[in-house]
Amino acid sequence: MNSFNFKTYLTSNIALDNDSIDDLMLHCKQQQIYKGDFLLRQGEKCKHSFFVESGLLKQYTIDEKGKEHIIQFAPEKWFISDRESVYFDNPSNYFIQAIEDTKVFVLDELFFQELSLSHPNFLDYNNRLLHNHIRHLQKRITQLLSATAEQRYLDFIQVYPDISLRVPQTMIASYLGITPESLSRVRKELAQQFQK
């Protein structure tokens, strides 16, 4: 799998000198976790944001019947966190768990605060990230309310081009809010369209 160094990611998006980077790195650390390990469990307070350098995470909730609903996948170069818990200090409703052995950069809130103060251009960048996240969530809500299973799947493969080869079908179905049988039907119909 590809691997993305967090420092490289940061410096390729924001103008930062080496001294600033070293200062900032005091507020984050690298962590290796293994398939099945948790970074967050339902009921805990989420204290960090995570940047995925390599591997794959999922964020999900479990309903009263014990069914898992995946809110987000985080492959390489994605951030993942429970912003409600980090920002508003509420207990989390979510689990964040590794689907593959994963290397993350663990960022605490001070990291974002310091970077915002010392580098105003980071504020712009972070704003863009936040708005992008909101756009993504709005699209998710709209799709879950009104889109067909096929539309949801086609959007999913745009957002996550290689996830379909890295996770079982049941996880994709969970993310799309459809049954695995419906997902199988969608994929079969797409293949048939191509065969015609």
Place this chain on the structure above:
Amino acid sequence: MATKPVEIVVNPREPHFVGDGFRVHNFIPSAYRLDMQRMDPIIMLDYNSKFYFDPSDTPRGVGVHPHRGFETVTIAYKGKVEHHDSSGGGGIIGEGDVQWMTAASGVLHKEFHEREWSKKGGDFQMVQLWVNLPAKDKMSTPKYQAIENATMSRYVLEDNGGEIEIIAGEYKGIKGSASTFTPLHLFNAKLHKNALATFDFPKHFNTALLVIEGEIIVNESEPVKEDQFVLMANEGETFTIKATADAIVLVLSGEPIGEPIAAHGPFVMNTKQELIQAFDDFNKGKFGYLEE
């Protein structure tokens, strides 16, 4: 002709499971000095060393997955594998058989222990290779070559020394059973104790050995044990294998294709753009459909 020396003898790495049916040691591309370029055109070698699987009513294996841009070669030493693909093809690879699948423009397939074999369980031992295709053939039509052991080309060694099964390429004037896109020799040398076999390959061909069973000495100087892999140097042409116990040795030698390699998961192309296209085509069903 000059002697081709041993470059390095590689011990098997820690095994990992592919699906739940293949317990493999990967040699290419993850072992030290065995990246995709070094053994080009052989870009992957997984070795399921002899491993006992308990009886199971539900066959173990690997579910539906795609391939594009290369060929998979499965060589069965022990156990049986059943496979199916999105073009409607399928079959059983039995002991001694070889399945040569040209994935090329793309197939979906799945591989499981054969149902009846799985019910009984037993020793399982296989090699799977990925053979790269030149750029001009990467998007050609997929095809299969099922090579049954009974019909495989053979060279019988003198003095009851055993035989060389010629899966592909040529040995002492006898042509192999499989057709290949680029020059490639693939043999099973089945040697009786104390037998000696000689091999000649051009020096620029990337050449290696895998000892499937027994023990050998290469060039009368380098002892190699069961499950070890031998990378031969790109110098000289001739080398010998002497069996110090009854032995089976997989012999691989291919002319490098020498083109850029862009690989991610089950796709091996020449450029990153072609990889992105492969993921998109797979996601959109252009590889066809196969039931799990």
